[in-house]
Amino acid sequence: MKKDIILAGVGGQGIISIAAIIGYAALEEGLFLKQSEVHGMSQRGGDVQSNLRISDKEIASDLIPFGKADLIISVEPLESLRYLPSLANNGWVITSTRPYNNIPDYPDLDLVMKEIGSLPHHIALDADAIAKDLGSTKSANIVILGAASPFLDIEYERLADAIRFIFRKKGEETIQVNLKALNAGREFANQNIPV
Amino acid sequence: MQKLLLLGDEAIAQGALDAGISGIYAYPGTPSTEITEFVQSSKQAFENKVRCSWSANEKTAMEAALGMSYAGKRAMVCMKHVGLNVAADPFINSAITGANGGLIIVAADDPSMHSSQNEQDSRVFGKFAMVPILEPSNQQEAYDMVHYGFWFSETYQIPVLMRITTRMAHSRSGVKRIGARKQNDLKLPEDLRQFVLLPVIAKRRYRKLLSEQVKYAQESEKSVFNKYIDGPDKSRGIVVCGIGYNYLMENYPDRIVPNPILKIGQYPLPSKMVEKIASECDELLVLEDGYPVVEEMLKGFLGRGISVRGRLDGTVPRDGELNPNIVAVALGLPDTRGIDVPSLMVNRPPSLCIGCPHIDSFRAVKEVIADLPKGGVFSDIGCYTLGALKPYEAINSCVDMGASITMAKGAADAGLFPSIAVIGDSTFTHSGMTGLLDAVNDKSPITVLILDNQTTAMTGGQTSPALGRIEDICKGVGVEEAHIRVLKPLRKNHEENMKIIREELDYPGVSVIIPRRECIVTIDKRMREKFKKS
Numbered sequence: 056m057k058k059d060i061i062l063a064g065v066g067g068q069g070i071i072s073i074a075a076i077i078g079y080a081a082l083e084e085g086l087f088l089k090q091s092e093v094h095g096m097s098q099r100g101g102d103v104q105s106n107l108r109i110s111d112k113e114i115a116s117d118l119i120p121f122g123k124a125d126l127i128i129s130v131e132p133l134e135s136l137r138y139l140p141s142l143a144n145n146g147w148v149i150t151s152t153r154p155y156n157n158i159p160d161y162p163d164l165d166l167v168m169k170e171i172g173s174l175p176h177h178i179a180l181d182a183d184a185i186a187k188d189l190g191s192t193k194s195a196n197i198v199i200l201g202a203a204s205p206f207l208d209i210e211y212e213r214l215a216d217a218i219r220f221i222f223r224k225k226g227e228e229t230i231q232v233n234l235k236a237l238n239a240g241r242e243f244a245n246q247n248i249p250v
Numbered sequence: 251m252q253k254l255l256l257l258g259d260e261a262i263a264q265g266a267l268d269a270g271i272s273g274i275y276a277y278p279g280t281p282s283t284e285i286t287e288f289v290q291s292s293k294q295a296f297e298n299k300v301r302c303s304w305s306a307n308e309k310t311a312m313e314a315a316l317g318m319s320y321a322g323k324r325a326m327v328c329m330k331h332v333g334l335n336v337a338a339d340p341f342i343n344s345a346i347t348g349a350n351g352g353l354i355i356v357a358a359d360d361p362s363m364h365s366s367q368n369e370q371d372s373r374v375f376g377k378f379a380m381v382p383i384l385e386p387s388n389q390q391e392a393y394d395m396v397h398y399g400f401w402f403s404e405t406y407q408i409p410v411l412m413r414i415t416t417r418m419a420h421s422r423s424g425v426k427r428i429g430a431r432k433q434n435d436l437k438l439p440e441d442l443r444q445f446v447l448l449p450v451i452a453k454r455r456y457r458k459l460l461s462e463q464v465k466y467a468q469e470s471e472k473s474v475f476n477k478y479i480d481g482p483d484k485s486r487g488i489v490v491c492g493i494g495y496n497y498l499m500e501n502y503p504d505r506i507v508p509n510p511i512l513k514i515g516q517y518p519l520p521s522k523m524v525e526k527i528a529s530e531c532d533e534l535l536v537l538e539d540g541y542p543v544v545e546e547m548l549k550g551f552l553g554r555g556i557s558v559r560g561r562l563d564g565t566v567p568r569d570g571e572l573n574p575n576i577v578a579v580a581l582g583l584p585d586t587r588g589i590d591v592p593s594l595m596v597n598r599p600p601s602l603c604i605g606c607p608h609i610d611s612f613r614a615v616k617e618v619i620a621d622l623p624k625g626g627v628f629s630d631i632g633c634y635t636l637g638a639l640k641p642y643e644a645i646n647s648c649v650d651m652g653a654s655i656t657m658a659k660g661a662a663d664a665g666l667f668p669s670i671a672v673i674g675d676s677t678f679t680h681s682g683m684t685g686l687l688d689a690v691n692d693k694s695p696i697t698v699l700i701l702d703n704q705t706t707a708m709t710g711g712q713t714s715p716a717l718g719r720i721e722d723i724c725k726g727v728g729v730e731e732a733h734i735r736v737l738k739p740l741r742k743n744h745e746e747n748m749k750i751i752r753e754e755l756d757y758p759g760v761s762v763i764i765p766r767r768e769c770i771v772t773i774d775k776r777m778r779e780k781f782k783k784s
């Protein structure tokens with residue numbers, strides 16, 4: 056088993072928590088893991104990515120080679136396209152459709168969505184709207200994680216446990232809403248995976 | 251023991267704690283910051299009273315660590331690569347004094363300049379100082395090397411440099427700990443004149459350093475961090491340093507490389523191993539992150555003998571960090587690059603937070619100087635450097651910590667008006683105070699804005715070393731009290747703030763304006779912590 060995942064977003068959008076949850080679940084499954092994160096300047100509203108690699112064999116490189124990523128998980132639509140050279144031919148892009156518009160020259164959103172739509176394997180969802188319906192706008196990143204969960208080769212319950220662990224200090228309410236977010240994202244994906 | 255999932259930085263910190271350090275000294279700087287932060291939040295460090303608060307700059311940190319080593323205890327000092335420039339004087343001289351308690355200097359390089367103004371390679375500094383260098387290829391090695399480094403430092407009474415890069419620092423992986431050592435007791439150097447670098451003593455110490463080089467090389471030869479791995483295809487041998495080894499291995503899914511490999515994790519280079527690979531192979535490929543340090547050593551000045559490929563002949567790009575694909579191309583393997591980024595893609599540079607106090611300061615300064623000659627705003631390093639980008643485009647320089655004040659002074663000396671310095675509070679105490687003294691002594695007509703957001707924001711909100719004492723420092727340096735003006739950078743104060751800036755620009759001497767309002771990210775963090783506690 057091997058999953059090479061690129062997490063993409065804008066500084067401050069919480070991609071590191073997605074990485075932490077997958078990472079925790081992977082370790083509980085006894086897998087090897089390498090994860091390179093972004094710290095520093097670009098965290099101030101710049102584009103950020105994290106390379107997350109999990110495998111049942113020892114992993115060599117901290118960076119995923121071009122053309123080898125199984126998944127791009129993005130919490131922002133434009134950012135989901137930034138790392139396409141890294142995506143494998145049969146790789147999936149899971150992305151939120153909600154733009155984070157903090158630049159003057161953000162491209163026409165319709166064109167961005169068209170580019171995403173033209174990818175052979177993709178799932179696009181308005182994670183913010185789903186999270187809002189659940190009463191927690193902060194959980195949009197967990198909705199995205201849920202939508203990516205069918206592609207992770209990690210048992211769903213493991214991810215749920217990881218959420219319980221990662222949010223353990225934030226109280227039961229936060230845990231529950233994030234579990235709902237995870238489930239909502241997963242359901243969306245299951246209904247929208249073309250067969 | 252169970253494996254911990256640690257960043258490279260955290261592995262180093264854990265290694266240092268387990269190796270029995272008594273103190274860690276540092277000024278924040280990406281990608282080194284998390285080493286010290288890990289120690290600061292470690293229970294083990296707290297229980298063992300490991301000294302760990304931030305220093306004013308890298309030079310003070312290096313000197314304090316040397317002092318702790320003098321007193322017989324183990325110390326670590328951490329900085330980003332450019333921090334080693336600031337600490338260069340004590341660093342180079344510490345090789346001459348030697349160490350007493352174990353001393354490790356960690357320099358975190360930033361090839362590809364993710365968060366830096368250059369990509370200098372700290373191995374050059376290590377070689378310059380003639381100290382041993384350790385360069386880990388993964389988080390486990392980083393942890394193990396700290397233990398080894400302290401052993402080396404105490405055995406040979408020499409500071410040891412540990413060089414990491416951004417990828418190493420900010421990548422997480424499993425680390426197995428080995429048992430923890432006790433801290434050293436207080437114990438002065440046997441020769442109390444060892445650290446007195448008067449020429450007569452320095453000459454003796456320097457000759458000792460020179461003669462010890464052979465021993466360092468012998469240690470490199472038998473080090474577990476340097477490995478010769480044989481392979482059948484001798485048409486090319488591969489010399490690979492630090493994290494480059496991972497990228498090399500990535501290109502061979504079964505981890506079997508056809509060519510002989512010399513994996514380097516410790517310097518000086520193990521010369522016998524180098525001779526072996528050079529004599530057995532037709533040519534050498536050097537894979538190293540940063541400068542072509544090893545490549546230049548192997549190539550030699552006249553480029554005679556065995557051909558050496560790498561960054562100098564274009565086999566590997568001359569700048570930027572390595573990655574698995576660059577290594578693949580250098581090996582003659584196919585590039586696996588996927589589809590192109592769509593042409594609609596635009597850059598998303600970092601930007602000041604909405605509500606950032608610096609925004610109001612820039613707005614005021616820009617409007618005041620709109621009708622004055624352009625080009626006279628010298629700035630510095632911090633969040634406010636983002637004021638160089640759109641929509642502010644408010645500053646004309648950013649060179650090194652503290653340079654705003656001294657460059658403004660020099661430009662004013664040359665007759666430039668207005669000559670304005672814009673510097674952050676933490677940068678001011680790092681390296682701005684001495685420049686201000688120069689300006690006062692020369693009565694240079696400059697206006698210095700010390701943007702006091704009451705934190706070291708750029709690197710994650712560490713305590714600002716002179717919190718609440720900026721005016722006192724300016725007064726102490728000799729700035730006239732009437733020309734130290736504090737204002738609150740808020741939209742509603744815009745007119746009043748512009749008036750103050752205008753008045754001080756008109757003053758033909760040194761004036762200091764302190765726009766003071768806390769960084770909103772720090773406020774947020776403080777509130778959340780308060781909430782958590784209550």
Ligand SMILES: Cc1ncc(C[n+]2csc(CCOP(=O)(O)OP(=O)(O)O)c2C)c(N)n1
Nearest residue numbers: 279333631632633674675676677706707708
């Ligand atoms: C010699 C050196 N050390 C450390 C750094 C890393 N660094 C860049 S900006 C900065 C903090 C600046 O803080 P401050 O001046 O208060 O400005 P702020 O970011 O808070 O606006 C640090 C530590 C550096 N670039 N150079």
Ligand code: SF4
Nearest residue numbers: 603606633707769770
């Ligand atoms: S972190 Fe603080 S100082 Fe930096 S841009 Fe944001 S508000 Fe401004």
